[in-house]
Amino acid sequence: MRTPSRCGGAASVLAPLMLVWLAAAAPDPTPTTQADLDVPMTRSVLLTAMEFLSSRTLAPHTAKEFSLWGLGGISALDPGLHVEERGHVVTLLSGQTATLSRDEPAEGDLRGWAELDTALLANAWTQSDTIRAAHADGVVQSFFDELFNHLDPYSRYVGPAPAKTDREERSGGDGEIGVSLGEDTTVSSGGRRRVRHEREIIVTAVNANGPAWPAGVDIGERLISVDGRSVAGRAPTEIEQSLRGAPNSVVTLRLAPPLGGAARNVSLRRAQVPPETVFAFASDPLVVLRITSFSSDTAEEMSQYLDQAAQDGRMRGLVIDLRGNRGGVLQQAVTAAALLMDRGVAVVTQGRDPQSNHIWAVQGGDMTNGAPIAILVDGRTASAAEILAAALSDHRRAVVIGSATLGKGLVQTVAQLPDGGELFVTWSRVIAPLGWPLQGLGVMPQICTSRGAADAQRQMDALRAGRALDSRSVVRSREVRLPDSVSQLLDIRKACPAALGGDNDLDQARALLGDRTAYRAALEMVPEGTQTAAPKE
Known part of the structure; x- marks a missing residue:
């Protein structure tokens, strides 16, 4: 769509x-x-x-x-x-x-x-x-x-x-239309068995945040001209530069279908286009969303892909890959959680400034209609990414797979100074729905893959039988309260040491989402209940 x-x-x-x-x-x-x-x-x-x-x-x-x-x-x-x-x-x-x-x-x-x-x-x-x-x-x-x-x-x-x-x-910098270009070589036959190799400029990617997406520009389309000037003989990078300009200015593309057919003109109004942060692919029978960071449009990008997957009938299971995601805008993590759960507290923030104290509650609609969800994390998963993983895990809406995350549970607010510089100041702590602090602790996964493939397989075999081998470490992490002890946090984290993610993470997610008994047993490793009290200093 x-x-x-x-x-x-x-x-x-x-x-x-x-x-x-x-x-x-x-x-x-x-x-x-x-x-x-x-x-x-x-x-x-x-x-x-x-x-x-x-x-x-x-x-x-x-x-x-x-x-x-x-x-x-x-x-x-x-x-x-x-x-x-x-x-x-x-x-x-x-x-x-x-x-x-x-x-x-x-x-x-x-x-x-x-x-x-x-x-x-x-x-x-x-x-x-x-x-x-x-x-x-x-x-x-x-x-x-x-x-x-x-x-x-x-x-x-x-x-x-x-x-x-x-x-x-x-903000996305100068105005652009949100497409990437590349070259394709077509082979055609001329008279007397002559063969011609023609280089064509094609659309290789369309940013869902840019003007080209709603206008129907699609991957594989052939670009013939920009503002009436032919692109023949020009490099893709040169043409991409000509597509940039002042925000709100108009550029006209002439495009032709990939396999031949009538060309069409598309006029687009340039805009500041934030970088794309969500990438989707199918891993039958699952949909995988790779989220690289949380920018101002991340939740909107997620919603587009979830809507498309639901219409295509492919939403039998969802994998959200947050490995290496260093975070970003907290509100986007909260809105992303709202796309996947009907209601509840997503996160609480606490600080000295009254404006930093919030109960971030969501009331939306699960776009997956209850499809099982697995979240992949690793030792580099941080900040807003940890908030999303903690929210869905604490509400028993998703199973977290991987290793202990970074543990960045401090939130910054930004001041623009008279010299044009910026001040980033930590003004609040992040508290997960079940009341535990993310700072220094991170998210403890229900399925730990950082101890090796054999150990992960042992966990999965137990879950298939309806048993959880490592529930104590998950429960201990949810029982932590401020003020916390550094030694206590380190002791909990060593149960699933932080590590870089690997191929086994997706293998475990695929196996888990394909087995209802295992999925239910993994969800139930997290204790029930949510924090609803107003934050206190």
Whole structure:
């Protein structure tokens, strides 16, 4: 089916997770040079960052702590300089010589500390060739690197140039139509037994997020011209570049069917196209969805493939492959869960900021009509991917196969700073539906494949007989509660060590989904019950 379906009411969530916070009346970012430190911009960036951090970090910290941590970035760039705090006075020293001293503001005086930080950074700039060689962006980067070294491993600052690139990638960049092109060689006979080899440009892929998909452009179609200009003799990469342009501009393709027939014109309006994240293929009698990450359109892509599979009558079992998926947008994981379960709590997030506390509930409709589901995970499966696996497993809607996952259960919110950089700040913890934390623990699979094929086969034989050999490790993982012990988490994880996925994962999924007794026994390894209470700090 070519027309994409919409998620519609597939999920009901209480609030979006990814918050992009913009500084009010922020000055336009201006390029800096080695000879110039933009003092007003630096002050604005530091103040904006501390305002954002102060109410959002998982543990409370003062402006003084943020500042003294960040000022360590001066020594990180030039070990000949260091900052000393003594008797409520902060001093920058070059060796043993004080170059600037400032009285401390009150611990919570954000503006006062931003002023002090900027003064010391500007003084270090005048004192050190090494500092100046790092350029202004490098000085700010070093400040935040040292600050975040005192927090969690996921909070970070991204400078203006890489942040701009990341934003373009998230939005899809310049306008395009969402097709990939390649070459095909056709053989035709001429007069007197002459054989001609003709190179044709064909459509090799169609991104479900782009304008070409709903317009009916299909794989294998032959491209004859772009905006009236023939593509004969041109390379596919050159033609793909000509298909790009300003968003909302129009490009006209002339396309012909793969095996001959009348050509047609298709006019498409270019758009910013997010990268495709869901890839589907049939593994009779199953449908396999490989999800590489969770971007802004992942759930929509899933819904299209599920709708198509349901109409084709192929939904006798579903495999969701999350191996190597490092996560992405939490809300997309929640919406993906809503496509596969009728109702319930998908995940809970808890933090200091009231806006970070949510019960992410879904009320949609199972697009598979109850078809059995297996989820493949490995040691690289993280974040939003773990949330989807935990939600479906805790609700006994899917069986998880593979190894212990990474265990990234901290959620970041994003601030865009006046210099065009971005601040990613961890502001909440992720709690699975049965009440256990994902951070450090990860998802414990019902069928463990990281102990080898023989051990996985032993588990499968037991499940076929209606017995579960490793239910204790699964139950223990669901019994963990905050505050948790690191040694306890490690002890649970060693029952199914994190590892890279392999071919045996899909083999086990195929065997499990083909045996009702085994599938039911694997589902029942997870204890019953769901968490419905409001999150508490």
